[in-house]
């Protein structure tokens with residue numbers, strides 16, 4: 165049995181080395197230079213060309229290199245299982261990123277950095293407390309809710325199916341979205357990209373915010389209508405935004421978002437599984453496949469996440 169790495173634009177050499185440290189006999193082939201495609205039963209992918217998977221006739225399992233599986237769901241051949249990579253470092257990175265974005269905005273960190281460069285002594289007023297709404301109460305959303313609740317934030321959560329979580333006021337479905345969005349100081353998007361979440365954050369959505377809210381977008385770019393975001397900033401429904409993901413990545417150099425006051429941009433790096441944990445997660449699923457067991461973090465292809 166062979167394991168394929170299909171990750172255009174990424175160098176897989178470090179990952180191969182880590183995998184072979186776990187198992188020196190492991191047969192790994194890196195796309196597109198695969199000499200024995202007929203031996204591949206498992207493929208680890210990030211944005212693979214659709215044809216790369218259909219040409220693997222013995223394929224049984226595809227593992228996404230990330231937690232998101234948009235861009236993969238559509239290209240999974242019939243009968244093949246899709247799973248994703250979720251790890252302790254992915255969760256702790258995301259908790260840190262969301263907390264950093266909230267604290268930086270609360271303490272007006274960007275304004276103080278600007279004042280420093282102008283040699284100006286300008287203490288900023290802190291925004292105290294805060295109610296944070298998290299859209300998506302999955303692996304990452306729940307990790308974030310628990311951290312924020314533990315630090316004394318008031319936390320609201322929204323998911324597709326109703327949940328009961330300690331210290332979180334939970335809402336579910338489109339009918340409860342307006343109640344969830346009411347009274348938020350911070351809104352965090354940790355939703356997967358699906359047909360239902362595509363374009364979710366649009367003009368109608370922002371109109372349901374009942375006070376100026378700060379958006380932290382760490383889901384997927386296509387969930388946010390950029391022109392409606394700019395309008396919501398102009399109208400004061402949003403008081404700012406921290407964006408890590410974009411409809412087009414890298415964000416084009418001519419995008420108006422780069423220079424927009426109140427917007428912080430990071431280049432899709434909110435959270436990343438460490439190399440060691442990635443290799444361990446892949447190898448665990450490889451062994452599960454050999455033993456005829458289900459992989460960790462399987463995706464429901466009918467729901468798209």
Ligand code: NDP
Pocket residue numbers: 230231232233250254299300301302303304305322323324325326337354355356357358360361382383384408409432433434435436469
């Ligand atoms: P999970 O699949 O564990 O959780 C997804 C959550 O979203 C679930 O709570 C689910 O509800 C909810 N959800 C899905 N569809 C809807 C909907 N239509 N309405 C309301 N809630 C919905 O995902 P993860 O927490 O592991 O990851 C979430 C996303 O974060 C990833 O898909 C990826 O896009 C993004 N991500 C971004 C990273 C970055 O660096 N910026 C890094 C890693 C991930 P329910 O519980 O009812 O099923």
Ligand code: OXD
Pocket residue numbers: 229230231232233435436
């Ligand atoms: C992921 C990501 O899905 O990096 O893991 O966005």
